[in-house]
Amino acid sequence: MVTIADVAKQAGVSKGTVSSVFSKKRPISAEVTERVLNVAKELNYVPNHAARSLATKKNMIIGLKMPTLDTELSSFDLKVINGVVKKCTEIGYRVLLDRVYDGEDTALFSRDPVDGVILLNPKEQDPRIVQYKQLNLPYVLIGRPNNEDVETKYVDNNNIEIVKEVGEFLIESGHKDILFLNASYGMTVAEDRKEGFRRAFENFGLHFLEENVIYNDQEKYKNGSDYGFYTLIETVKEKKYTAIIADTDRVALGVLRAARELGMDIPNDLSLVALSNNETLALETTPQLTSIELFPEKLGEEAAEILINVLNDQLAPRHKMIPAKLVVRDSCRKTHLIR
Amino acid sequence: MVTIADVAKQAGVSKGTVSSVFSKKRPISAEVTERVLNVAKELNYVPNHAARSLATKKNMIIGLKMPTLDTELSSFDLKVINGVVKKCTEIGYRVLLDRVYDGEDTALFSRDPVDGVILLNPKEQDPRIVQYKQLNLPYVLIGRPNNEDVETKYVDNNNIEIVKEVGEFLIESGHKDILFLNASYGMTVAEDRKEGFRRAFENFGLHFLEENVIYNDQEKYKNGSDYGFYTLIETVKEKKYTAIIADTDRVALGVLRAARELGMDIPNDLSLVALSNNETLALETTPQLTSIELFPEKLGEEAAEILINVLNDQLAPRHKMIPAKLVVRDSCRKTHLIR
DNA sequence: TTTTATTATTAAACCGGTTTAATAATAGTT
């Protein structure tokens, strides 16, 4: 393998000069610069990453921490990955993809070769955040942190506002009995969405019922589809809802499945909104799913940009809010039920 | 930041002894071992990755090269990523996710900090392969290389056999006019599939027509769905097919869409098979899609295992074949057309 | 007790790049 010493020797200059040619941090004559670059090209010299990282104390790598290995990644996650990788690649950073291996013993492993970390789907009281603070490792969350955490930087959708908008859209369509199949309890996104849902009812002077908000129990349901399916099957025995807001489009698909089994027609008997927008799914279901576009790729890009600005001692906002958008398709209709 | 020198000083031993405690490559007394481990824990010592990589000449990182940034990643890709990350994490390797940035000028960038590379969706005459050979960088392909390349290691499905099976399944169901919406021209998977398709016809003593095999023109269609949609709209003007084999489930969805527009019923008027298995899509379409399970996660795992075995100078097979599986659902039926 | 073999530990070189303080070369001013 060609090292900087080989290039220096053949070009007849010092290692330091070769280094300065590449870094452009010191004045090097045009003649020497040209000679060095020609030799480097001729020898096919490629700088050693570890050596450079060790000397500069920078890895130029971003860690992207994904959910635990036992949960399946969604198209949302995929788009976030896309956004992060895209922005990092533009700026000259690399992305180390990491899934947390629960119970892992990292005592003997080297520190992650990353300069900062983007955390997707952080848990409440996420122990990794404590660790990053301890190590002084810069990090950015995708999703809102706890209210007590006033320093963590994050990127998020306007979850309160968008669910308020969805709630109002349904209320304005005549729906009053709306079932909200929320995310898991304890996630900040679940809190925000519930708040938005409550505000929609409040805004119309309607009575908000806690029991209309269900939280996904991930130990009970192996996937979102089952959560949607079984929850509708169960709740229809107790109360007749005319509209459902589903946490994800997979949950919505489960609802569609249950509705078919129950002989309920979407949207005639039951209106349906999904709080995510897997376009392929939405456009290909019958009827086409009304959903929320969360712009996950944008979330990833903005998170990467914030983190990199922090790493380069540049101004970075505390948080960035990406407005979600209601995409009305065919799964909702006005209800005739007047009460 | 705590270094090995700090640990050595406080434990009253040399840096080399601390290193040997962790590596277990030299005999260290139990008493010294315990003392060192206690100090390391007390000081919260975490080895520096770059330093270790430089000294050992190993990064313990695998590069996963994905398709170019301008193409959208599919759920197949996601599962491959999952499989690779899972296997690597088990064995103590990390995964650097890389998307090729066309036209990138890497002259001033350090060499990828990876020990080996997994290449997903390699092109014909992929220039990266030339480069890896030049650098003596171990690599494994996911997908078959060109026939002239006799040394590249790869993982692949049994594409010839599975498409032969699909073809025979359709022929046995009475279909003779079968349209095959193949992958892009020039991809080895497209070659293999066509060969499998041809063999199915040959096996039944039927005449195989080249014009029944269409190749995806990615410059013409912005996504698989459009490829499926417009191709069916166009070809139905010239010939009446009773069955279609679609490259991916997205292509199949486009076909479904076109069939709806043309007033054709699936499967009564047209049978449909997708050569991939996005389970969510397949189960939620109406009718449920008959498809091929490719086991992408397994592809990823096996590719990672082969590569890591190569890196550890262990026996590794030239290639590993993952048998795909025909999953019969509701989108196919016997045809009554007897000719 | 002495000698030999085995185990345990060390100092220093090494990995390949960057940076710093020092020096040399060149250009401009007096």
Place this chain on the structure above:
DNA sequence: AACTATTATTAAACCGGTTTAATAATAAAA
């Protein structure tokens, strides 16, 4: 021509860990 300022380049230290050759300590055999 001599002096000063600026530009260009160098040798060596440094980054933090691993490895090697050498040495010290301990155990076993004669």
